[in-house]
Amino acid sequence: MDDRMNVNRRGLLKGVGFVALAFAIPLESSAQAPATEKPRLPGNLNTTRNISAWIRINADKTVTLLIGKVELGQGILTAVAQICADELDIDFERVQLISGDTMQTPNEGGTTGSFSMPQCGPAVRQASAEARKIMLDLAAEKLGKPTDGMTVKDGTISAAGGGSVTYWDLSVGKALEREATGQVKPKPASEYRYVGKSVGRIDIPAKMVGGAAFIHEMRPKGMLFGQIVRPPTYKAKLASVDVAPIEKMPGVLKVVRNGSFLAVIAQRDEQANAAAKALYDAAKWDVEKALPGADGMQDWLVNAKPARKIETLKKPRAGGEPAVKTVEATYYRPYQMHASIGTSCAIATLDADGVTSVFLHSQTVFETRQAIARMLGVDLAKVRCQHVQGAGCYGHNMADDAAADAALLAQVMPGRPVRIQYTREGEHRWEPYGSAMVLKAKAGVDKDGNVLDWDLDIYSTPHGTRPGGQPGNFLSAQYLEKPFAMPTPANNGAPNFSADRNGIALYDFPGQNVLTHFITDMPLRVSSTRGLGAYGNVFAIESFIDELARAANVDPVEYRLRYLKDERARDAVQKAADVFGWSKWQKREGRGRGIGFARYKNTAGYCAVAMEVEVNRRNGRIRVLRAVASADSGHIVSPDGVINQIEGGLIQSLSWTLKEEVKFDDTRVTSDDWASYPILTFSEVPPIEVVLINRPGTPFLGTGEASQGPTGAALANAVHDATGVRFRRLPLTPDRVRAGLSA
Amino acid sequence: MGRLIFFASALTLLAASFFAYALRHAELPARAALPRPVFPADLVQRGEKLASLGACAACHTRPGAAPYSGGHGLNTPFGVIYSTNITPEAETGIGLWGEDAFIRAMREGIDRRGGMLYPAFPYDHYAKVNDADMKALYAYFSTRQPARAQAKTNELSFPFNIRPLLAAWSLLFLESGPYKPDPTKSVKWNEGAYYVEGLGHCGACHSPRNALGAVKADARLAGGDADGWHAPGIGAHAKAPATWTRDSLTNYLIDGWDENHGLAAGPMTAVVNHLAKIDESMVDAMVEYLIDTQPKPDAGERTKVIQLARDREFSGGAPAGTLSENESRGEAIFARACANCHKRGGQTTPLALGAVMNAPHAGNLIAIVMKGVQPPTGAPEKSMPRFAQSLKDDDIIDLATYMRKRFTQKPAWTDAPQRVKDMRAAK
Amino acid sequence: MIAFKLNDKNVQIDVPATAPLLAVLSNDLGVNGTKFGCGKSQCGACAVLVDGDPVRSCATQISAVSGRSVVTLEGLTQNGKPSKLQQAFIDEQAAQCGYCVSGMIIQAQALLDRNPNPSDSEVRTALNGNLCRCGAHNRIVRAVLRAAKEG
Known part of the structure; x- marks a missing residue:
């Protein structure tokens, strides 16, 4: 039903007829800091230095751009495609994107903090400029002409004094499989065709006509529906529950109980929801009353004992006249929600080779993958995370929790894709809010x-309680029989704080x-x-x-x-x-x-x-x-x-x-x-x-x-x-x- | 029985029309179409406020059409009456009307050529408007953008499609003469009464009408029906579960919502949207009049009623064993379709407090359930989706029956099935 | 077995009668456009047209549409091309994440069917029951007005 889902992991690799076929990019090591003697490269090219990790020139006259940042509705895919098209001198329509796939794309860390353009933009610009240079060198070899005076129009390279060849005709082979040098100068702004202009966003047309756009509409064959039953309160403990009647409900395949973590898996969406509701009603919990209440929160914050007092800035005035007057004011910002319109969703499958594949709409696919692997107690290689667009998230919402939950449930249903999409209440009550x-x-x-x-x-x-490789930051992991403790969150220092x-x-x-x-x-x-x-x-x-x-x-x-x-x-x-x-x-x-x-x-x-x-x-x-x-x-x-x-x-x-x-x-x-x-x-x-x-x-x-x-x-x-x-x-x-x- | 009254009434009308025949009306001279007269800006401005007070656009503007170009169909017990084009367009509008013709139409329901207008145009109320305000209204409408729009033919049944009979109607029911102030009351009170009884034509909907569609003189503002909706009693006849206060009525009339009275839905939405555009002092005056004339309750009672309504609405289902099978079905539907928003913390008015559940018939509830709510401009977050296609006829009927029982102590409605049927047919 | 018309094609499907229309459209009939947002008729992401009426498919049981005509975002396309309204949304880039947009377009279509020439404030009133979190509101309104203008 959904083409994207018919492509299995191996199929993805052989399915695309790109010319730079060899695919031995050491992705795991790519995130590591480069050796100090190497030149500093722009943006995230500095950490993933191989040009072929970013760009493939395909025989079908397209260019595949691989980026670790993901589309959140902010238009990043379109913006970097604009840069790539300009630097490579190809028409915008030729650029295809793969983003946020732990098996294919550079690890660019999270798509957070308004960093996508500062970190990914310069990397794509430099990688594209260097790829163009490589293509010119190949053309020079083939045409027997100097690169000086060559021009490129939509991938067609013309040498001075006649002779031309296209990117697609050139045998790229492993030519792009080399580290960027930082020596190629990108174009001046005045020579850009696409950068600086509003190009229609590449993800928008499909969204307007019901094309394939979101993770929420993926329906792989044999997919089952999971639903999580959260406790009534944050720290409630499951006292007892009789799952037998729930197991007999229509369509129910499994009731999962692991410590205080409760979930159901059913044939149909509405069956999973009905079973989850019944399971909630059946469960008895030990409930605590420990919250300060929304109206008491301002006092609570001022009176709480801070873990740390951080001198974010200490620059007192050096001498001078004393102030004639002191003015004071206290402001309060309450907890606020991300409140995405679509509730968080993920689909996970435990394949026969023991690899758990997770489709997710996380902002941090790489770290979430690591946290999932640790939660499941498997090698990193046994988890693959692939980003598919979700509803706007505006930060760390429950996208990662959904991925973790889907991965957990997939373990009990080997071979079957298990889908999680939270209820509205499940999202509103359990997402991590913006702090008061x-x-x-x-x-x-x-x-x-x-x-x-x-x-x-x-x-x-x-x-910040993003997964960051730590399962304790997943909601469900805290309720397991062998719970993962939530790590104490840090406060970033300068300059981002x-x-x-x-x-x-x-x-x-x-x-x-x-x-x-x-x-x-x-x-x-x-x-x-x-x-x-x-x-x-x-x-x-x-x-x-x-x-x-x-x-x-x-x-x-x-x-x-x-x-x-x-x-x-x-x-x-x-x-x-x-x-x-x-x-x-x-x-x-x-x-x-x-x-x-x-x-x-x-x-x-x-x-x-x-x-x-x-x-x-x-x-x-x-x-x-x-x-x-x-x-x-x-x-x-x-x-x-x-x-x-x-x-x-x-x-x-x-x-x-x-x-x-x-x-x-x-x-x-x-x-x-x-x-x-x-x-x-x-x-x-x-x-x-x-x-x-x-x-x-x-x-x-x-x-x-x-x-x-x-x-x-x-x-x-x-x-x-x-x-x-x-x-x-x-x-x-x-x-x-x-x-x-x-x- | 109804038919008998109807024929008796028709006979009365026929008799009266013989007398009326002697009083046929003259055509008034046409004003030159061009150049259009010039009016002082402050007069036009006053006219604009008055036009909003009277919500003229509510009937005289069809959604999407040019302002005041008419063509909006009004459902009456006698058939559909279409509003006319009141832009200053010469052929299809009132571009040739002089001030005298305009004022005569407003006060006597006679168009420029001497023809009778249907009292769906509430000239029985407008008769109370004073000369200064008439001139302001004329100035306002004369300065609108002319729009060419031919009036649609009314769809009326015999004998109501015979216009001359309307002369008799006027003779029987039209009280002429401008508003007479009550010297024992304040200036503000009188201003309010003048708006309510006159241009505001509140009584056009909020009063019961006789078989000939005339407001019953002895029951003004005692509650009536309009377009299938019940308009509850107001002023001296107000009987909201939580007595209206100055604040709550002002909120309701301007914002279209008050926490203890609910939403201005149905035909009232357009009214409050217009009132939101006028000076708040004009609304204050109406509130002064309406609050002063309403029955005086015990203040403690109001608090108790509100508390009770909140407790009952938000405390789960009805006591066990108190519901019939159909009502239980209704309860389940309520839980599934309604209780997601009509709940504690959901920022809704307890249903027990609103006019909808307390109305003498199910028309308002059925209309809201089926058509949803497009909120007034002052309360944009109070939307409700349409359930006409989400719920089957029986679902809606059971829901209405359950809600009436759960949220009021009033007798059960009997008209829900017919209302649902009518609503489906009207689509 | 429940039979109805989906985007002008007759469909017959054997699912529980109480299954939400939304779940059946998405999981059994391969509809992409219709989205789950709340399951409570509060956000409008799941709006479809049933006999021309905008309906929250999350709160509509499949049995309620038996014999009726259901139109989803996909059904508005004409010969595989975006409709005027859909094209206006594309032209105005009327989305950020675009998750709510399906419901917006359905709701706007229902408005335009009733009032082909709405004002800015009429469009807003008609869409007040549909929630957008990204802040694409003004773009969406512009798109609807553009579609109206282009008739």
């Missing part, structure tokens, strides 16, 4: 309200300190959620600077520019303000404007967001009337791709900021579906204008997480402008706004 955070800001100012000393204290539980991502304000204050109270107790399960700590930190920093500007009676744009020394940062702020019409904006009753800015991770894309809101005092509803975002992502490969990411991030952030908070009581999460965890609807989405600042020839900067932080702050600042009331606790729900306005 408390941000305490303090500033000492001079008599004119200028910042002298700036302090930010960040209170947060972890932001985790809880303290974007904790350092980009403003050039005379003194700045950032202290991170890193709490490794986790009342709720948490992990990387789009932007990690950046959303909370930028919300706090950009709200606080707005408060200081207003206290100083200075326009918030002007006040920011006083402290921004980075020209590109200044441009981003100014551009957003100009296009918004900041300086000629007229105040109207009930309306306000606000601005927010950040450079994501202080190293990636720059983004400023300006918006206008209307606040209804009667019902507390905030209506966002319009928003303008400026974006500087360095050299832009796909303008529409950048716009889509910035706009999408802005809308998602509006949803977080206006509506979203994971609710829980002392026992369990109660936000278990879209009714109890509402997100933004069409009528609430304002007109949005994205203004691009292109920097041709400069490095690609990540874009996917640039707009969330600035958006949240711009909204809160606009609400303050409209009402005179400062809201520091998210989300800004009508109830909260109404209460704040009548206080």
Whole structure:
């Protein structure tokens, strides 16, 4: 039924008629750091240095590009295909992609942190440029002409003074099987045909007509349906369960009980769901009541004992006048969900050769493979992970859990593909959320309200519990008879950080300190959620600077520019303000404007967001009337791709900021579906204008997480402008706004 | 019996029409089509607000068609009546109407040429609108974009397709004269009463009508029917389970939703979408009037009712043994199709508090279940999908029976099967 | 045995009468477009047309469509080509991940069948019951308006 599934592992290798047939790429070692004497190569080419690991030139007049990064709806496949087509001088349509397959593609680590373009883009560019050079050398040999003066058009190489040959006619053999040298210079930006233009995304047409696009629609022959039965609470223990009646239910093939891990496998999807429900009802659990509750979370964070206090930045002011005034404010960001529209899904098969093949939509196929192998207690070679697209994930959702669960269930059904797709409740209640955070800001100012000393204290539980090769990070592995303990999560250091991502304000204050109270107790399960700590930190920093500007009676744009020394940062702020019409904006009753800015991770894309809101005092509803975002992502490969990411991030952030908070009581999460965890609807989405600042020839900067932080702050600042009331606790729900306005 | 009343009424109408014949109406002079008159901006602006207050577009604009170009079909007990083009287009609209013709139509239900208009156009209410507001409305409609759209022919049964009979209808039922303020009440109260009784024409739906389709004079605002929906009693006849408060009624009228009253669905959606566009002070005035005239309850009672409704809705199924076989089926359907959203933490209004479950007939519930809810602009997250094709006729009927029993103490509905049938036929 | 019309072809299938339409379409009849999102009629990813009405297939038992006509995203294509509406979604690049889009297109088709010339706010109101997490809303609205304009 599904062509992709008819290709078995070996079949994949012989099925494609590529010319560079030999396939002895040492993928396992490719992830290792290169020997020190070798030249540093661009992006991930530095770790996977063989050109043939990235590019194959096929006899069927196509080029296969192999990348370790995966498509999440961010358009990465299209963007790197644009780069490849340009550097190789072939038509865009000839580029075919294989991505995120542990058996075929370079190990590029995770597709995370807005790193895809910075890490994969330069690698593809360099590898393609070098491949082109190799083809020219082959042509020179064949035509007996010098490479100087050769031109290439859509794979046809023409020598100066006549004579031509195509890539497809050249016997490539093992010619691409060599390390990149770093000596070939990629083209200047002015010579690009595709880079810099909005090429239609290659994955979109199929998605619009019901073509094969997502893992969710894969139906390999003989597939069975698994469903997991989670405990009622995080730490509940299975006391007893009578599985006999469940085993007799229609279609049920297996009831799996392993410690407190319960699952069913059935012939049909609805049979698996019905059996899982019955199994849940039949199970008796020892339940704990240990959660602080959503309303108690802010106090809990401030009072919890941190595992570490991290001096993210310690740059106190050296001498000078004492501050005339100290201003303080505390901000709160609640737990938020990834809340993918499609629940997580995976399909695993234990083949006769003992290899477990897993189709998954994880962002970290390589590390997840390792964690699965360890969980199953098998060699790494006995697990293969292949990425297939899923619904947008926005970080570490349950994609990896689904892969692990499918792999577990596949072990009891050898030879049969076992599919997992969670229920909505299963996803909402069990996914790892974006951590709640408390941000305490303090500033000492001079008599004119200028910042002298700036302090930010960040209170947060972890932001990263990705598998990272550790089975203890899989939800189910923690409930097994022989459980895998969850490793204590770390907080990344500079320059990316985790809880303290974007904790350092980009403003050039005379003194700045950032202290991170890193709490490794986790009342709720948490992990990387789009932007990690950046959303909370930028919300706090950009709200606080707005408060200081207003206290100083200075326009918030002007006040920011006083402290921004980075020209590109200044441009981003100014551009957003100009296009918004900041300086000629007229105040109207009930309306306000606000601005927010950040450079994501202080190293990636720059983004400023300006918006206008209307606040209804009667019902507390905030209506966002319009928003303008400026974006500087360095050299832009796909303008529409950048716009889509910035706009999408802005809308998602509006949803977080206006509506979203994971609710829980002392026992369990109660936000278990879209009714109890509402997100933004069409009528609430304002007109949005994205203004691009292109920097041709400069490095690609990540874009996917640039707009969330600035958006949240711009909204809160606009609400303050409209009402005179400062809201520091998210989300800004009508109830909260109404209460704040009548206080 | 119904037929007898009907013929008796028709006879009355016929008799009255003889008298009416003597009062035939003159054609008023056409205004020059061009140049179109110019009006002061503030007059047009006032007219725009009034047009929203009256929700003129709700009937005079068909979805997707040019604003105010008419053609929207209104289902009445007498057949389908199509709204007319009220853009200033000369041939098919009101482009040739002078102000006098416009005001006469609004107050007396007579078009420019002297023909009678059907009282689906609620001129019995508009008669109360004062001259200043009439002029503002005329200014507004005269400055709209002209659209060419021929009026559709009404689909009415005999004898209602005989227009001259309408003169008699007016003679019998039209109370003329503008709104008379009550000097014992505040200015705001009077402003509100003027809107409710006049241009707002709330009574057009919220009042019972006699066999000839006229509002029963002694039961104004006591609740009525429109387009198969029950419009509950309001003002003096309000009987919502949770008594309306100023805040809750304001929320309802502007946002189309209040947590203790639910959603403005059916024909009311368009009304609140229009009210959301006018000055809040105009709605405040209506609220002042409606709240002041409603029966005064015991304040503690309201809290108790709301608490009870929440407890009952969110505390699982009905007590064992209290449901019939069909009601049990209904309960299972409710659990499968409804309880995913109508649950604690689901941000819905307890069903026991809304007008739908408390209506005298099943029309509202059946319509919502089958057609779903496209929410008012003020409450965009309150969508509900259509279940017309997801549920079979029996499913819907059992569901309605169960819900009525579970969420109210009112007598069972008997009309659910017919309503489902009608809804399927109307598709 | 349940018989109905799927994308203009007669189908007959022997599955449990209470099986959700969505499961039967996806697992038994090879339909790709229709997606599971919540199983609770809350998100709209599973929308299909039944006799022209937009329906949440996750909450519809297969027996309810007996004798009816079901159209999925695949069924909107014309001679293997994207329909006007689908093409407008492609032209506007109206997706990020694209998982919700199938339901969006079905819901929008139902709107356009009823109102071929909707306003921006009418499109939004009609789609309010369909959830998008990536923030492709404005693109989706533009695509529907574009399809309407191109008739």
